[in-house]
Amino acid sequence: MPDNPLNDELHETMSRFKAATNATPIELPEIKKPGKVLVVFDQSNQDEFTAAVGAQVCRWYGATGVLTLPKPGMDVESRRQHLEAMQAKMEGANCEIAPIQDDEDPADRIIDAMNAAKAEFIVMDAPWGEDITKLGRDSVGSTAERVLARATIPVLFTREPQPDVTALFNNPLVKLHVRQQEAPKSLATAFSLCGARSSFHVLFVVDAAAMAEAMALLGHEVDKSKLTDAALVADAQAAAGSLVAAAQHWAADNSANLDVEFKIGSDPDVTARHANDGQHLLVIPCPADRNSSAYSRALTVLRLSSVPVLMV
Amino acid sequence: MLLSAETSNSFEPAWVPMAVLGAIMVATYLVIAFEKFHKSVTAILGAMAAVIAALAFGLFGKTGYPVIHEILGHDLNILGVIIGTSILVDTVGRSGLFQFIAIRVVKMTMGEPKRLFLFVCILTWLFVSLLTLAPGSLLMASLVLVICKTLGYHPKPYLIAVAIVANSAALTTFSSGIATLMIGTSAQIPYVHFFIGSTPLAIATGAVAFFVLVKLYGKKLLADAAAAGDPAELKTKVAGFDEWALVKDRRIFWRSAIVLLLTVVGFATAQMIGVGLDFIAMSGGMMALLFCAGDPEQAIKKVKWSVILFFVGLFVIVGSVKATGLLEITADALVSIGGGQTWLLVIVLGIFVMLASGFVDNIPVTATMLPILDKISSENPALAEPLYWTLVGAANLGGNGTPIGSVAAVVALHALEAERGEKVGWGEFMKAGMLILAIQAVMVIGYVLLMHSFGWFPDLPKYAGR
Numbered sequence: 001m002p003d004n005p006l007n008d009e010l011h012e013t014m015s016r017f018k019a020a021t022n023a024t025p026i027e028l029p030e031i032k033k034p035g036k037v038l039v040v041f042d043q044s045n046q047d048e049f050t051a052a053v054g055a056q057v058c059r060w061y062g063a064t065g066v067l068t069l070p071k072p073g074m075d076v077e078s079r080r081q082h083l084e085a086m087q088a089k090m091e092g093a094n095c096e097i098a099p100i101q102d103d104e105d106p107a108d109r110i111i112d113a114m115n116a117a118k119a120e121f122i123v124m125d126a127p128w129g130e131d132i133t134k135l136g137r138d139s140v141g142s143t144a145e146r147v148l149a150r151a152t153i154p155v156l157f158t159r160e161p162q163p164d165v166t167a168l169f170n171n172p173l174v175k176l177h178v179r180q181q182e183a184p185k186s187l188a189t190a191f192s193l194c195g196a197r198s199s200f201h202v203l204f205v206v207d208a209a210a211m212a213e214a215m216a217l218l219g220h221e222v223d224k225s226k227l228t229d230a231a232l233v234a235d236a237q238a239a240a241g242s243l244v245a246a247a248q249h250w251a252a253d254n255s256a257n258l259d260v261e262f263k264i265g266s267d268p269d270v271t272a273r274h275a276n277d278g279q280h281l282l283v284i285p286c287p288a289d290r291n292s293s294a295y296s297r298a299l300t301v302l303r304l305s306s307v308p309v310l311m312v
Numbered sequence: 313m314l315l316s317a318e319t320s321n322s323f324e325p326a327w328v329p330m331a332v333l334g335a336i337m338v339a340t341y342l343v344i345a346f347e348k349f350h351k352s353v354t355a356i357l358g359a360m361a362a363v364i365a366a367l368a369f370g371l372f373g374k375t376g377y378p379v380i381h382e383i384l385g386h387d388l389n390i391l392g393v394i395i396g397t398s399i400l401v402d403t404v405g406r407s408g409l410f411q412f413i414a415i416r417v418v419k420m421t422m423g424e425p426k427r428l429f430l431f432v433c434i435l436t437w438l439f440v441s442l443l444t445l446a447p448g449s450l451l452m453a454s455l456v457l458v459i460c461k462t463l464g465y466h467p468k469p470y471l472i473a474v475a476i477v478a479n480s481a482a483l484t485t486f487s488s489g490i491a492t493l494m495i496g497t498s499a500q501i502p503y504v505h506f507f508i509g510s511t512p513l514a515i516a517t518g519a520v521a522f523f524v525l526v527k528l529y530g531k532k533l534l535a536d537a538a539a540a541g542d543p544a545e546l547k548t549k550v551a552g553f554d555e556w557a558l559v560k561d562r563r564i565f566w567r568s569a570i571v572l573l574l575t576v577v578g579f580a581t582a583q584m585i586g587v588g589l590d591f592i593a594m595s596g597g598m599m600a601l602l603f604c605a606g607d608p609e610q611a612i613k614k615v616k617w618s619v620i621l622f623f624v625g626l627f628v629i630v631g632s633v634k635a636t637g638l639l640e641i642t643a644d645a646l647v648s649i650g651g652g653q654t655w656l657l658v659i660v661l662g663i664f665v666m667l668a669s670g671f672v673d674n675i676p677v678t679a680t681m682l683p684i685l686d687k688i689s690s691e692n693p694a695l696a697e698p699l700y701w702t703l704v705g706a707a708n709l710g711g712n713g714t715p716i717g718s719v720a721a722v723v724a725l726h727a728l729e730a731e732r733g734e735k736v737g738w739g740e741f742m743k744a745g746m747l748i749l750a751i752q753a754v755m756v757i758g759y760v761l762l763m764h765s766f767g768w769f770p771d772l773p774k775y776a777g778r
Contacts, residue, residue, distance in 0.1 A: 006450075006727075009450055010450065010454060010726075010727055010730060010731070013450055013451060014454040014458050014731075016408065016411045016558050017414070017415070017459070019558055020411065020415045020553050020554055020555055020557045020558050021415075021458055021459065021462045023554035024552065241554065241557035242554075242557065244558075244559075248556035248557070248559055249556055252556070252562070257562065258561070258562060259560055259563075259564070260559075260560040260561065
């Protein structure tokens with residue numbers, strides 16, 4: 001009965017119930033608060049903002065900030081002076097300066113510093129403003145990309161400097177995909193970092209093109225006429241039940257505010273626009289498979305975002 | 313004006329206009345009943361034909377066409393309530409509140425089939441009472457399909473229960489169903505009076521429907537459950553349902569609950585504070601849009617504009633026919649059939665309305681009967697209470713007899729067909745529906761006569777001083 005308008009309403013209402021009945025209980029993983037946070041500077045115009053974000057992370061986690069500046073060709077004393085200047089700006093955060101090393105390749109040195117300090121969280125910038133024009137629009141900078149490719153811990157990239165860091169952290173946006181393995185960890189990391197003091201926004205982006213592509217890869221024929229906005233959102237809501245329930249239980253247990261939104265469109269565009277417009281701290285899962293298209297999409301989100309992006 | 317209510321006692325019947333307008337009304341109702349054409353379009357076309365005929369016969373007198381606006385003006389509050397509650401229900405529904413309540417209640421059944429059946433009936437009663445017939449039954453039909461699929465139960469008995477219990481629920485309050493809204497508005501029954509007069513009947517007829525359905529389907533429910541698997545496993549499955557999966561924003565969730573509660577309180581106190589139910593419904597809808605993150609465009613689109621057009625058409629047809637005096641003659645005929653006996657009049661009215669509502673939509677039946685009852689009650693105020701309460705019960709419950717008799721049945725049976733490809737035939741539905749309707753007919757008539765004879769019905773203020 002394709003023409004009866006009742007069918008759409010029925011489908012939509014059923015999908016909401018399906019979310020509840022399919023919500024196989026998931027427990028969010030326990031996230032150990034990092035003891036050390038590696039804060040990476042590069043003597044760019046973003047450093048002060050990186051210091052402010054790093055300080056916020058260290059304060060909220062109660063962690064020690066380990067400051068480093070891998071910059072080929074820069075003398076040791078200048079580096080020390082710059083790091084001390086940044087340390088002075090990180091008020092209220094317990095910080096130390098990492099041993100200064102020779103550095104041919106900044107990405108290698110960052111990973112070395114991370115291992116040496118036993119850091120469990122990285123704060124660094126990904127080029128923004130004038131730097132990005134040098135790099136071209138399709139890149140977030142080779143250092144950022146290579147650190148992300150090798151880091152096994154969350155990396156918080158600072159982007160365009162913002163005036164109020166606390167406001168960003170009080171307003172996190174966690175972008176998830178319903179069937180993504182890393183989704184629970186991303187949620188748990190956001191909760192662990194921002195805590196009950198923040199107002200959480202959880203965003204699911206339903207990307208029809210990506211869905212059709214994935215289905216085709218799995219060998220399923222896709223009838224594109226059935227991929228209507230309402231049907232896609234209804235299915236996403238049904239599939240997201242477990243994650244939404246887990247998030248709502250956490251919010252209930254911690255008396256935190258949390259809202260969930262489903263949006264239609266191209267995943268990176270919608271996510272970045274939503275984060276930029278809402279002045280959020282954006283939290284996104286970073287797929288373990290660095291060759292996957294999901295990983296490429298995560299990098300595109302980072303490239304398009306003007307707000308800090310935490311990749312978990 | 314050739315004929316009017318004011319001259320009703322002394323008019324010379326103009327048979328030709330009566331016959332023409334009466335034929336237009338009957339033809340419109342038949343097309344609606346047999347669903348040969350979209351019912352809203354049918355009603356509007358019928359209204360246009362009625363207006364042309366009425367103007368041609370000079371039924372609107374010197375005032376002419378503007379009489380139509382006067383006719384519609386009397387019933388604007390009904391349209392206001394429908395629009396306001398549609399916006400409210402759509403916006404509040406998006407908060408996950410109703411789904412949350414439903415899943416919480418289902419978890420209490422632990423998957424035990426008879427308990428689930430009972431709770432489906434109770435939830436149907438609750439949601440239809442609060443949200444009106446169409447959205448309440450859609451919500452319940454969806455719930456039943458999802459729960460039954462998850463547990464491996466056959467949804468048919470549960471959906472038939474939704475279809476039948478919903479009609480009892482629709483007579484719970486003034487605003488639970490469109491028919492009750494029309495009757496309450498026309499007879500000017502205060503919300504609380506309506507509640508006192510109608511709710512006991514709603515509960516009793518709903519309970520009877522439940523017991524008859526358990527008698528008819530009890531064994532099937534148990535057999536289905538036995539075939540579905542290990543009860544302990546089903547219990548675990550139900551315990552795993554998570555009602556929070558449906559809640560998108562906890563603040564919006566709680567605000568929605570408050571707005572809904574305030575609207576119900578507003579309905580109950582509307583007369584006391586000197587406003588109409590349409591004002592309360594619109595206020596509820598606007599509060600929902602303002603405080604519950606409503607999307608105005610989306611919510612306004614969800615208003616059943618086809619139902620609004622259907623009503624506009626019906627009101628114009630009935631208003632035009634009324635101008636011929638045909639309904640007054642029908643009223644006189646009805647009184648004469650009763651021969652001055654209230655009990656006989658109640659029986660005749662009850663059975664006629666139940667049968668007519670089963671085959672034609674109960675809305676046109678109610679719309680047609682209201683001017684007739686108004687005429688009778690104006691001349692015989694003692695008959696007002698028994699006749700209006702009979703109409704309340706009969707118009708709502710009459711739909712139980714057939715699979716097309718009520719919105720709830722249409723929604724529930726369509727859901728079964730759309731999701732499972734399974735049809736419920738007239739014979740199968742009527743086996744349960746007609747048996748229940750017969751018992752409920754006796755209950756309605758018995759209830760009205762009993763309440764009337766003991767003087768337990770609250771007075772109808774419109775006719776009390778006459």
